[in-house]
Amino acid sequence: MHILVLGAGVVGVTTAWYLKQAGHEVTVIERQTRAARETSYANGGQVSVSHAEPWANPSAPLKLLKWLGDPEAPLLFKLRLDPAQWLWGLNFLRQCTAARARFNIRQMVNIGTYSRQRLQALREDLNLDYDQREQGILHFYTNYKEFEGAQEPARIMRELGCQRDVIDADRVVELEPALRPARHQIVGGTYTAQDESGDARKFTQALSEKAEAAGVEFLYETEVVGLEHNSSDVTGVRVIHNGSHRTLRGDGYVLSLGSYSPIMARPLGVRLNIYPAKGYSITVPVKDPKVAYEVSLTDDQYKLVYSRLGDRMRVAGTAELNGYNRDLNLQRCRAIVRRTAELMPDAGYWDQAEFWAGLRPATPSNVPYIGRTRYRNLYLNTGHGTLGWTHSCGSAAALADIISGRQPDVDFAFTSV
Template identity: 75%
Template sequence: MHVLVMGAGVVGVTSAWFLRQAGHEVTVVDRQSRAGLETSYANGGQISVSHAEPWANPSAPFKLIKWLAQPDAPLLFRLRLDPAQWLWGLKFLTQCTSGKAAWNIRQMVNLGTYSRERLQALRRDLDLDYDYLGKGILHFYTSDKEFEAAHEPTRIMRELGCDRQIIEPAEALKLEPALEPIRDRIAGATYTREDESGDARKFTQALARKAEEAGVEFLYNTEVVGFENTRDRVLGVGIIGEDGGHRTLRMDSYVLSMGSYSPWYARKLGFFLNIYPAKGYSITAPVKDEKAAFQVSLTDDEYKLVYSRLGNRLRVAGTAELNGYERDLNLVRCNAIVRRAAEIMPEGAYWDQSEFWTGLRPATPSNVPYIGRSPLNNLYLNTGHGTLGWTHSCGSAAALADIMTGKRPELDFEFTNL
C-alpha cells in the first residue's frame, strides 16, 4: 500500500516511520522546507505521561472566568465572532465534569505510557540525538489549593499505571536543588521517575533523516490545496510543489496530520473535526550557572509552565491563547514567562537573552486526540494532540500503523471508527 502523510511535524514524521516499518510505501508532504518547523519547533520538550490532567476539569470554568480579564493568564479565551471557537468552547464545558475528566485522564495516560515505551525503543534502536534527558518530571506547587487539587488526578493516574508520586517539599528540593530560591514557597510536589525530556524539533528532523534512508519520500515546500474525492473515499490530493506547479498525488491511503489546520482540510472533505488552535509560547535561554540551572524537567502547575533542560539551553513553555490562527508574538505573555522563570531560578539562565517563540497547538475540547479512520474509508487521522504531541507521537503513530495494516492496536484507547 502507498500512503500519503500530510504534515511533517513530530506526529506526521513518526506516522511515516511506523508505516514504513510496517512495510508500506510512504510519501510525506509539508509546506515547510524541513520537518518539524511549525508546532514541533520549540515546544516544551517534555515526554510527560504525568501531564494527563485535561484542561477541561471541574475547576476550569471558574478559572476561565477569573482569567478573562488577565492578559497573561495561563489559559486565555479571546472571544471572537468565530463559530468554530464557540463550538469548541461549548464542547469544552461539557467535558468539565469529574466523570468526563476521569475518562479523559484514562485515555491520555494509556496513550502516553504506550507512546513513551515506543519512543524508548526507537531511541535504543536508532541512537537518535535530541538532547534526551531521563531524570523524570517534577510537578511543583506554590499554592496549597493547587497542590490539594492535584491529589485526585494523581490517584487516578497511579491506578492507571503512571507512577506519579506525591512528595514533600524537602524531597522535591533534594531531587532538584535548583528550586532552592523558592524553598519556603513550595507547598508540595509530585514526581514521575519514568518521564523524560528532549528537543522535539531535533528528534523530528533526526527521525525524518532515518525515514528517508529507509525509503520514505519527503516533498517539502509543498502545499496541499484540495482533494478529489467521492462521498466515502479520497481519490487524490492536489498540491502545489516547490516549482510552483500544480499536480495531483494519487495514493492508496492518506493520513491527515496537519495539526491546527486539520479541520480546514476535513471541511473540504465534508466532515467536522473539533480542533481549535491553542496558541502557546516558549522561551529558550542559555545556561548561566550550572548549579543554579535545573536538571530534572519541571512543571509549574499554578502557572501552567513546563521547564526542560536541552543541553546548555533552558526551555520554558506554556500558556494557551484561543484566538484563532494569528501567530503574532504577544510580548506581554512572553515576558510573563520570563518573569516567572527568573523568579523560580534567577541565576539559572541568562533570562534577558531569551529567544521567544509561539506556535499553534491543535487542541480538542477533551485534550484527547483523533487517531484512526475518518468518515472516508481510505483517509486516516492522527491529529489534535494539543500540548502533548511530542509525548503522544510515537504511540499514536505505532497504533495508527497497526490499524492501517489491519491489526488491532495493543493500546486501550478510544480510536475513531475502529
C-alpha cells in the same frame, strides 16, 4: 499500499516511520523547507504521561472566569466572531464533569504510557540523540489549593499505571536543588520518575533523515490545498509546489496537519473539533550549570513546563485561543521570563531569551483523533494539543497497525468519524 502523510511535524514523521516499518510505501507532504518547522519547532520538550489531567475538568470553569481579562492568564480566551471557537468552547464546558475528566485521563495515560515505551525502543534501535533526559518530571506547587486539587488526578493516574507520587516541599527541593531559592514559596509537588524530556525538533529531524534513508519520500515546500474525493474514498491531494498546482495520488491518506486538519477535513463532511491553542516558549542559554535545573519541571500554578536541553533551558506554556493568529504577544513571553527568573535568578542569561509561538491543535477533551474516518482510505492522527511530542510514537505505531489491518496494542478509544 502507497500512503501519503500530510504534515511533517513530530506526529507526521513518526507516522511515516512506523508505516514504512510496516511495509508500506510512504510519501510525506510538507509546506516548510524541513521537518518540525512549525508546532514541533520549540515546544516544551516534555515526554509527560503525568500531564494527563485535561484542561477540561471540574475546576476549570471557575478558573476561566477568574482569568477573563487577564492578558497573562495561563489559558486565555480572546473571544471572536468565530463559530468554530464558540463550538469548541461549548464542548469544552461539557467535558468539565468528573466522569468525563476521568475517562479522558484514562485515554491520555494509556496512549502516553504506550508512546513512551515506543519512543524508548525507537531511541535504542536507531541510536537517536536529541538532548534527551530520563530524570522524570517534577510538578511543583506554590499554591495550596492547586496542590490539593492535583492529588485526586494523581491518584487516578497511579490506578492507571502512571506512578505520579505526591511529595512534600522538602522532597521537591531535594529532587531539584535549583528550586532552593524558591523553597519558601513551594507547598508541595508530584514526581513521575518514568517521564522524560528532550528536544522534539532534534528528534523529528533526526528521525526524518532515518526515514528518508529507509525509503520514505519527503516533498518539502509543497502546500496542501485540498482533498479530492468521491462518496467512499479520497482520490487525491491537491498541492502547490514551486507555484505549480498538481494532484498527488496514493492508496491511503493520513491527515496530520495539526491545527489545520479541520480545515482540510471540513469539505469532506468530516467535522473535527480542533481549535488552535497558541503556546509560547522561551529558550535561554545556561549561565551557571551548578544552579540550573536538571530535572524537567512543571510549574502548575502558572502552567509552565521546563526542560533542560544541553546547554539551553526551554520554558514553555500558556494557551491563547485566538484563531490562527501566530503573532508573538511579547507581554506573555516576558511573563514567562519574569516567572522563571524569579524562581531561579542565576540559572540563565534571561536577557538573551529567544521567543517563539506555535499553534497547538487542541480538542475540548485533550484526547486526540487517532483512527479511521468514514472514507475508506482517509485516516487521522491529529488533535494532540500540548501532548504531540508525548503521544507521537504511540499514536503513530497504533495508526500503522490500524492501516495494516492489525489490532493496536493499546487500550484507547480510537476514532471513527
